[in-house]
Amino acid sequence: MMELTTKPVLRRALGLGPALTIIMLFMVIPVLVMAVYSFLEANPFGGVFWRFSSAGYTQFLFERDLADNLAFSPDYLIIIGRSLFLALVTTALCLVIGFPVAYFIVRQPPQNRNIWVFLITIPFWTNQLVRTFAWIIILGRNGTIELPFRWLGLLPDDQTLGLMYTDFAIVIGLTYAFIPIMVLPIYASLEKLDFRLVEASADLYGSTFESFRRVIIPLTKPGIVAGSILVFIPSIGAFIQPDLLGGGKKLMLGSLVQFQFATARSWPFGAAVAMILLCFVMLCLMWYARTARRAGTNSGMGGHV
């Protein structure tokens, strides 16, 4: 115990040092280097030339035509737009499907709640690639969904419902992958909710709908925001789902980054796309921090009342 008080600085350095060093060396610094790369000139054979260039970012808006002039091209803006749109739709779907489930779990007797939470988490911990592959079997040509149509003779052999390689398939895949992380935070904040407030609302002749709108949803807002962000961030940066279910043609930001590094060999542009992705993440986290702070002050006031 003597030692503990005499050399706390050394102890802290020895204990924290290794973990922080690893994360700094192989996470923080690489991301900073990537930021630098996004301002360099591309080497067509992969890698970069160490010369400043803003081409990585102008490429989002302009394309060099045959005469070497810059011409406006909306292709990449469309990809950003599609990523935002698909991620938002996924988040909304997860929320609409997930909220009632979280509410259902919270209304179970306490000893049963854990098993529900457990059943919802298991798929989340299993391989995403495998779970996305399952949807290829379901949505694909001659897949599980098309099967009954074929049996009934409603779908000729040379035709398909065309479910695969669509935005719809991507959204289903994303929703399936990330919905557990929407349910869990909402469940956590519902569990803390004081149901006497709901009773009070009912006593004051509030309908169930009113109780939801004015009591339950405002008080569980931190959980809703946390869940939405946890779903939105991996959705907007997703690679597996747009690649396998979108057929690699419906690019999203995540698959665009991968494509630039693996196939197109345009590292600075890929780095620039990754930076934009990071900016979206940062905005989300700032929004979350603000909501969490507000919820904190609100509950503080509630304590006084």
Next chain:
Amino acid sequence: MSNSQKKNDFRPVGAVVGLGAWAFGFMLFLYLPIVILVLYSFNASKLVMVWSGFSLEWYAKVFDNADIRRAALNSLIVASSATVCATVLATLAALVLVRGGVFRGRGASMTIIALPLMVPEIVTAVALLIVFAGTGLSLGLGNVIIAHTTFCIPFAFLPIRARLEGMETTLEQASADLYGTELATFRYVTLPILMPGILAGAMLAFVISLDDFIITMMVSSAGGTTLPVYIYSMIRQGVTPEINAISTLLLIVSSVLVTLYWLVTRKQGAER
């Protein structure tokens, strides 16, 4: 169903019609795709989607496939090494952050440890690719192990921290009162009580490492293919029930580990 409905009578306010059906439907949505995937792994047909009878042929093919065996071995090496490294680092960090009192940089340290959870995987993947390519660091599987250790740290850290925060220091004080040296106290008192947390953290880290695909795909070199990367290349080549068989095996490993994790942490909760 009616039984659970009855138990809910203590909380009649806020009841919503059809909630149970909704939750049941949700569970179907969650598990039906997995069930379908597993069922088709027993399909005798060469085409995944045409059922032509029960067969274990595809599992035999999986165990016969030398590439899969090598990928599985790589996955095992990477996941075990990363788990050991990440768990040791996370345990040390958690001891300082929970027991080390208040000091400058404590909040910042917590944020840094949580960083791998916040940065999108694809961004980490290409950032690491840039650094590994730029520095010429190529240790074969070593690169993959380094990458996995980094993103496994927060997953190992969270359960260990939770366990430490729920631990009383009375037993350690007793040990010190009985002239136990600091090392002995740590070895015979702190560590055994902390063990369930460490075990839980290690299991999460192992599952996360075993399932990782994007980062591994970007940083692994030829010959360093892990199971998920191999499965991806199989899917790209065309859908065969062999993928279902190997996927089923991977699903079983993850589910068993997560179930063990759940049992360990649940016992932990009951002790408190």
